[in-house]
Amino acid sequence: xxxxxxxxxSSVLIITYTFLPTAFxxxxxxxxxxxxxxxPVAQYGKMQMDGAVMAxxxxxxxxxxxxxxxxxxxxxxxxxxxxxxxxxxxxxxxxISFVVGHLCSGSTQPASDIYEEEGVLMITPASTxxxxxxxxxxxxxxxxxxxxxxxSVAGKYIVDNVKPKKVAVIHDKQQYGxxxxxxxxKYLESNNVNVVLFEGVSKGSNDFSALISKIKxxxxxxxxxxxxxxxxxxxLRQAKEKGLKSQFMGPEGVGNKDISAIAGKASEGLLVxxxxxxxxxxxxxxxxxxxxxxxxDSSGPFVMPSYSAVQVIADTIAKTKSEDxxxxxxxxxxxxYNTPIGKVAFKQNGDLKExxxxxxTWHADGTKTExxxx
Amino acid sequence: MQFLEQVLNGITLGSIYALIAIGYTxxxxxxxxxxxxxxxxxxxxxxxxLIVMTILxxxxxxxxxxxxxxxxxxAILVTSVLGWSIExxxxxxxxxxxxxxxxxxxxxxxxxxxxxxxxxxxxxPFAVKQLITGSFVFSDTFSISYMQxxxxxxxxxxxxxFTYFISKTKLGIACRATEQDRRMANLLGINTDSIISVIFVxxxxxxxxxxxxxxxxxxxxxxxxxxxxxxxxxxxxVLGGIGSIPGAVLGxxxxxxxxxxxxxxxxxxxxxVVSFGLLMLILLVLPxxxxxxxxxxKV
Numbered sequence: 001x002x003x004x005x006x007x008x009x010s011s012v013l014i015i016t017y018t019f020l021p022t023a024f025x026x027x028x029x030x031x032x033x034x035x036x037x038x039x040p041v042a043q044y045g046k047m048q049m050d051g052a053v054m055a056x057x058x059x060x061x062x063x064x065x066x067x068x069x070x071x072x073x074x075x076x077x078x079x080x081x082x083x084x085x086x087x088x089x090x091x092x093x094x095x096i097s098f099v100v101g102h103l104c105s106g107s108t109q110p111a112s113d114i115y116e117e118e119g120v121l122m123i124t125p126a127s128t129x130x131x132x133x134x135x136x137x138x139x140x141x142x143x144x145x146x147x148x149x150x151x152s153v154a155g156k157y158i159v160d161n162v163k164p165k166k167v168a169v170i171h172d173k174q175q176y177g178x179x180x181x182x183x184x185x186k187y188l189e190s191n192n193v194n195v196v197l198f199e200g201v202s203k204g205s206n207d208f209s210a211l212i213s214k215i216k217x218x219x220x221x222x223x224x225x226x227x228x229x230x231x232x233x234x235x236l237r238q239a240k241e242k243g244l245k246s247q248f249m250g251p252e253g254v255g256n257k258d259i260s261a262i263a264g265k266a267s268e269g270l271l272v273x274x275x276x277x278x279x280x281x282x283x284x285x286x287x288x289x290x291x292x293x294x295x296x297d298s299s300g301p302f303v304m305p306s307y308s309a310v311q312v313i314a315d316t317i318a319k320t321k322s323e324d325x326x327x328x329x330x331x332x333x334x335x336x337y338n339t340p341i342g343k344v345a346f347k348q349n350g351d352l353k354e355x356x357x358x359x360x361t362w363h364a365d366g367t368k369t370e371x372x373x374x
Numbered sequence: 375m376q377f378l379e380q381v382l383n384g385i386t387l388g389s390i391y392a393l394i395a396i397g398y399t400x401x402x403x404x405x406x407x408x409x410x411x412x413x414x415x416x417x418x419x420x421x422x423x424l425i426v427m428t429i430l431x432x433x434x435x436x437x438x439x440x441x442x443x444x445x446x447x448x449a450i451l452v453t454s455v456l457g458w459s460i461e462x463x464x465x466x467x468x469x470x471x472x473x474x475x476x477x478x479x480x481x482x483x484x485x486x487x488x489x490x491x492x493x494x495x496x497x498x499p500f501a502v503k504q505l506i507t508g509s510f511v512f513s514d515t516f517s518i519s520y521m522q523x524x525x526x527x528x529x530x531x532x533x534x535x536f537t538y539f540i541s542k543t544k545l546g547i548a549c550r551a552t553e554q555d556r557r558m559a560n561l562l563g564i565n566t567d568s569i570i571s572v573i574f575v576x577x578x579x580x581x582x583x584x585x586x587x588x589x590x591x592x593x594x595x596x597x598x599x600x601x602x603x604x605x606x607x608x609x610x611x612v613l614g615g616i617g618s619i620p621g622a623v624l625g626x627x628x629x630x631x632x633x634x635x636x637x638x639x640x641x642x643x644x645x646x647v648v649s650f651g652l653l654m655l656i657l658l659v660l661p662x663x664x665x666x667x668x669x670x671x672k673v
Binding site for chain 2: 038039040042043173199200201202204205206207209210211213214216217230233234237238241242243258261262263264
């Protein structure tokens with residue numbers, strides 16, 4: 001008897017919990033902002049959250065969308081694929097239809113499978129791995145460029161300006177880092193640059209002495225690293241200590257002030273490909289000031305793409321007067337938007353039609369200047 | 375020339391593993407339990423070193439020996455208290471219970487410490503200022519940085535102190551007696567409970583030394599740094615024969631060398647595969663490790 005009561009009660013509970021969130025969902029339009037709030041790359045998550053939250057606030061100040069307010073729901077995936085799947089399921093079970101995220105390509109890929117299947121529209125403002133949009137998905141978009149674009153920008157700069165004799169390409173064995181490293185290697189090899197070493201290091205490890213000794217032994221004069229700043233920072237520092245004088249280069253994942261904190265003087269002269277600096281665009285002056293008022297830095301590579309992702313969703317909801325992810329996705333493919341990252345239009349597969357990367361020279365104090373082009 | 379540098383890399387890495395592995399092996403030797411929170415003690419030691427360094431540099435200290443001594447002392451002091459408390463809180467109340475129970479408690483302690491540091495210090499890597507720079511340059515492909523010399527040298531100093539402690543002092547002899555036969559030692563008037571506390575304190579102090587050295591060498595400290603190195607040091611302890619102190623040191627160096635050479639001559643991607651493959655191979659041939667005693671069960 002007792003058992004039956006418990007069973008009945010628990011099933012009632014389960015049903016209430018499943019329907020509760022959806023019952024309230026109609027009063028606001030929820031947008032889940034998913035990225036690393038904690039973990040080793042939380043700085044990038046902060047850029048994403050700052051940008052997206054700013055967009056939500058500004059849109060709400062103007063009265064929201066179709067008379068409804070937007071609501072940002074911040075969720076943490078720590079940039080771990082396992083956690084990303086758990087968070088994606090949470091988004092689905094809470095009845096949220098729009099996601100701005102995830103950040104790391106390794107997280108975005110498994111999460112996007114779930115969103116596509118469950119009918120949630122996703123725009124990643126940061127994941128640059130080409131595979132993400134190569135699967136004929138209907139609901140997956142991005143407001144950032146691709147590794148292949150970034151890889152060829154980096155490769156072109158190396159071939160035209162650095163002209164190295166022997167190159168080592170190192171990566172962190174993760175989807176993002178390895179993807180971009182492969183793109184660079186392919187570009188270099190097709191331009192007859194001698195790539196003598198292509199090797200992975202373990203994410204989160206801190207001893208790179210053996211690798212550096214090996215690079216020295218091979219007489220490499222240029223090193224490309226695909227990955228994030230915690231590992232490259234250590235590599236730079238240990239390389240300098242061991243007297244390795246080769247030039248280093250990395251993607252936007254390493255372009256963070258922390259790399260100078262970790263590597264100190266060794267970060268001087270590092271080459272980095274980054275999205276063009278949107279904060280210098282005069283059209284963004286008001287927005288940059290708004291970030292400044294909140295004591296936030298708008299110059300991070302993912303701030304403006306995140307802002308734009310939220311804006312694209314809001315604009316399309318306003319235009320179509322619909323909150324159905326499939327209708328929104330359809331409208332997004334045929335629309336043009338004016339956003340802080342410039343004119344935005346999407347290809348059929350969800351990629352941007354245009355996105356510009358620039359090569360910068362990094363300095364030991366954490367600043368950057370546009371790299372000289374010979 | 376690359377070979378010489380890789381030998382040196384192996385020695386550096388091996389020294390660190392050895393320092394941490396001693397803590398694992400001593401605790402196992404005495405209470406037959408793996409102290410999974412040991413890697414976290416190392417992490418806390420590194421953080422204490424960083425905090426002391428920051429305080430000293432804000433006070434305007436310039437002498438490198440002052441920094442080193444203050445960092446080591448503070449880290450050893452704090453982790454000693456920590457090691458003692460861990461034993462009191464998480465293990466002593468469970469003594470005499472099934473051996474799986476303190477194991478779970480140890481894992482819980484490890485999570486607690488890691489999350490505590492994450493919440494109190496922030497979930498990101500912290501940069502450690504370069505204290506000791508410069509190197510002896512012999513040729514383009516062979517140079518030795520001062521830091522790489524400091525690590526084995528410091529390890530050697532602490533090993534000598536530790537060996538003296540364990541083989542010559544009364545407390546050390548009591549430790550070994552407790553390790554060999556806890557009940558008998560107790561009957562002979564040794565307070566084995568306080569000896570176990572001493573062992574946790576000594577193990578924690580050595581881990582703190584490793585923590586400070588690593589933070590100076592690699593230049594970063596973060597909340598998750600204890601996990602991987604804890605597993606590696608544990609591996610070193612098993613490799614050398616768990617329960618044997620010279621074995622832990624030897625195991626540390628074997629692991630350090632195999633990682634450096636695998637990375638150099640087979641490929642960095644296979645570094646861990648090779649070193650753990652080696653571990654399995656050694657344990658297949660010598661099930662009780664390189665210097666471990668085979669446990670004879672008398673019926």
